[in-house]
Amino acid sequence: MGIQDWRKHVEQRLQRTREFVTETEPAALAIVILSIGSLLTAFGGFLLASSWTAIPFATFLVSTGYGWIRHQALIARTVTFAMTTVTIVTLGLIVVFIFYEAIPAFQYESATVFGVSVPGLGMFTQTRWDAVTEPVRYSLLPMIHGTVMVTAIATLVAAPLGVAAALFIAEIAPPTVRELVKPGIEILAGIPSIVYGFIGFTVINPWTSTEFALNGGSTYLFVGLVVGLMALPTVVSVAEDALTSVPDSMKDGALALGATDWQSMTSITLPAAFSGVSAAVLLGVGRAIGETMAATVMLAGTQAIPDPVTNVFYGYETLTSLIARGYGSSTGVHESALFAAGIVLFVTVLCLSIASQYIEARMRRRLGGAE
Known part of the structure; x- marks a missing residue:
């Protein structure tokens, strides 16, 4: 200076x-x-x-x-x-x-480990949820299992399809197609979840029940597919914004060195926008975890873990559907257990947010040459 x-x-x-x-x-x-x-x-x-x-x-x-x-x-x-x-x-x-x-x-479901009472441990070491029959028990494991199953299936649907669609819109689609498709995707993101749940309940559940005789049509597989389609517009929109924010000079330099369009996208665009793309996927995962109405409408209101635990052709309950079904009639410890389910959701989404921030900071350091 x-x-x-x-x-x-x-x-x-x-x-x-x-x-x-x-x-x-x-x-x-x-x-x-x-x-x-x-x-x-x-x-x-x-x-x-x-x-x-x-x-x-x-x-x-x-x-x-x-x-x-x-x-x-x-x-x-x-x-x-x-x-x-x-x-x-x-x-x-x-x-x-x-x-x-x-x-x-947490006080009610305390458990003793090596002579030390640990509040809330019983919620995660047993599998029985029964708020009616004495002695009542409030285990969150069945609902945590259901949430993990639905979220995993939804992520497998939304992540690859969302990133691929974002890459097409940002790098391949002609301007006319981009101007038509992008607003349409953003409109899809604004459709209420109850609409997806209603379609799943009236169309998908009867079809699966008739064709496959699957638990009245209530299965983690098809609920995860519906939730994944719900999260797909969010993933596409956020990932497309991240991809378009990559400077054209970086892509032009790769093309000038002889790289093909596909090589430029996979070696330049995606790595440079990885933080934004990962944030888009995590946003989709967060929506899948917190989805309430579609899961409540399509899943059976039973607190159980399927046998085997990896069986996606059963569908019982998730944390969000548990809260949605029980908050109106619950009292006392039962109501408190629903708040405990909310804490599990809160901590999970918080960890996802911290992970996305860490990934973004790490990629920023790499692109800046700090590592």
């Missing part, structure tokens, strides 16, 4: 500093404090279900509106920071609430 560039940079920093000092004059600071304070007060009143919540919320709107006219930049930073804080606090309270409500179930 030359002397002139350095001088210009220092002057710009000084100018921004002067603007910030000007904006944080006492009147502006008072508006900021009033805006944040009223928003936090309204948020607390909302959590407490207070009838006075409207007053601090109206104060927030008035103070923010006035501050937006007089000190727009400062109020914009303040409001965005406050909204982010409220969002994080809300998500944190939801997590705390779920874990708190699951405590009775």
